[in-house]
Amino acid sequence: MLPISNQIFRLSQGHLNLLTVCxxxxxxxxxxxxxxxxxxxxxxxxxxxxxxxxxMQQREMGLPINNLLQADSQLQNWMTNFTKIAPxxxxxxxNNQTFRExxxxxxxxxxxxxxxxxxxxxxxxxxxxxxIDWKTYPQPPKREILAQNWQTxxxxxxxxxxxxxxxxxxxxxxxxxxxxGQIQNIKFTYNEQQHQKTAQELNQLLNNLIKWVKDYEYNxxxxxxxxxDQTCESCQYAVRCHRQKNKxxxxxxxxxxxxxxxxxxxxx
Numbered sequence: 001m002l003p004i005s006n007q008i009f010r011l012s013q014g015h016l017n018l019l020t021v022c023x024x025x026x027x028x029x030x031x032x033x034x035x036x037x038x039x040x041x042x043x044x045x046x047x048x049x050x051x052x053x054x055x056m057q058q059r060e061m062g063l064p065i066n067n068l069l070q071a072d073s074q075l076q077n078w079m080t081n082f083t084k085i086a087p088x089x090x091x092x093x094x095n096n097q098t099f100r101e102x103x104x105x106x107x108x109x110x111x112x113x114x115x116x117x118x119x120x121x122x123x124x125x126x127x128x129x130x131x132i133d134w135k136t137y138p139q140p141p142k143r144e145i146l147a148q149n150w151q152t153x154x155x156x157x158x159x160x161x162x163x164x165x166x167x168x169x170x171x172x173x174x175x176x177x178x179x180x181g182q183i184q185n186i187k188f189t190y191n192e193q194q195h196q197k198t199a200q201e202l203n204q205l206l207n208n209l210i211k212w213v214k215d216y217e218y219n220x221x222x223x224x225x226x227x228x229d230q231t232c233e234s235c236q237y238a239v240r241c242h243r244q245k246n247k248x249x250x251x252x253x254x255x256x257x258x259x260x261x262x263x264x265x266x267x268x
Contacts, residue, residue: 007112008109008112008113008114009112009113009114009209010113010114010116011113011114011115011116012115012116012117013117013149013150013151013153013154013155014150014151015030016150016154016202016205017149017150017151018030019205019208019209020150020205021225021231022224022225022231022235023208023209023212023222023223023224024221024222024223024224024225024237024241025235025237026222027216027221027222028237028240031213031216031222034237036236036237045136045137048074048136049134049135049136049137051068051072051075052075052078052134052136052177053120053134054068055068055069055075055079056102056120056121056134057102057103059090060100060101060102060121061102065079074178078177078178078183081177081183082175082177082183085183086175086183086185089121089123089132098124098125098126099122099123099124099125100121100122100123100124101119101121101122102120102121103118103119103120104118104119104121104122105117105118106118106119106158106159106162107158108158108161108162110202110203110206111206111210112210113206113209115154115158117154117155117158117159119131119132119133119155120132120133120134121133121134124165127165127169128165128169128170128171129159129163129165129169129170129171130171130172130173131155131156131159131170131171131172131173132172132173132175133151133155133172133173133174133175134175134177135174135175135176135177136176136177136178137176137178138178140174140176140184140186143186146174146186146188147188152172152188153194153198153201153202154198154202155172156170156171156172156188156190156194156195156198157195157198157199157202160190160195167190167191167192167194167195168189168190168191168192170189170190171187171188171189171190172187172188172190173185173186173187173188174186174187224241227243
C-alpha cells in the first residue's frame with residue numbers, strides 16, 4: 001500500500017460527517033474511493049438541486065436565466081415564490097453592501113488537512129457576514145440535527161477563522177425551496193462559545209484521523225461503529241462490513257447526519 005499519511009488531505013463537510021458517523025465508511029468512500037449504485041430517488045434530488053443552484057448562480061452573475069425558467073416550470077414556480085418571500089436576497093443594498101458572491105470558495109489548512117467550503121451565496125457588509133445555502137429536498141431536518149451537521153459548524157468556523165468579522169456578526173441561513181410546497185428557512189447565529197466548541201471537536205476528529213490513516217497504511221482498517229447503533233442496516237457497505245441483515249439493504253442516508261450535499265459542493 002502506498003504511504004498516504006504525508007499527503008495533504010482535502011476535506012469537506014461531507015467528509016467530516018462521514019468520519020463522525022462511521023470512520024469505516026469514510027475509508028471505503030474516500031481512501032479507497034469505492035463506487036456504489038446511486039439510489040434513483042437520491043439521483044433525482046441531485047439533478048434537481050444542480051438545476052436550482054445553476055439558476056441561482058447565473059442570476060447572481062447577471063447572466064440570462066429565462067431559458068432555464070422556461071424549460072422547467074418547477075424552477076419557475078420556486079423562483080416566483082422565493083422572490084416574494086425573501087426579496088432582500090434578490091435586491092442588493094448597494095449603499096451598504098461591500099461584497100456579494102455566488103459559489104464563494106474558501107479553504108483553511110490545519111496541519112496536513114485542507115478544509116474546503118463553498119458557500120452558495122456569501123453576502124457581507126462592513127459589519128456582518130451572511131452565509132446562504134440552498135436546499136431542494138422536500139423534508140428539512142430538525143433544527144437540532146442541522147445544528148450538529150458539519151456543514152453548519154464548518155461553514156461558520158472557516159469564515160470566522162479566515163475573516164475579521166466578529167463571531168457574533170456571522171450567520172448562516174438554509175433556504176428549503178420545496179419544503180412541503182412552502183419555502184422555509186432555518187437561520188443560525190454564531191458566537192465565541194460555539195467557535196471554541198467546534199475547534200475542539202474538529203481538532204479531536206482530525207487527530208483521530210491522523211492515527212487511523214497511519215494504522216491504515218499498515219493494513220489496519222478504520223474503526224467501525226457499534227452494530228447495535230443499527231446504522232449499518234441502511235449502509236451501502238453493509239455487505240463489505242459483514243453486517244448485512246436478512247432484509248434488503250437500502251441506500252438510505254444516515255439519519256443522524258443527513259446528507260446536505262444534494263449538489264456535491266466538494267465531491268466525495
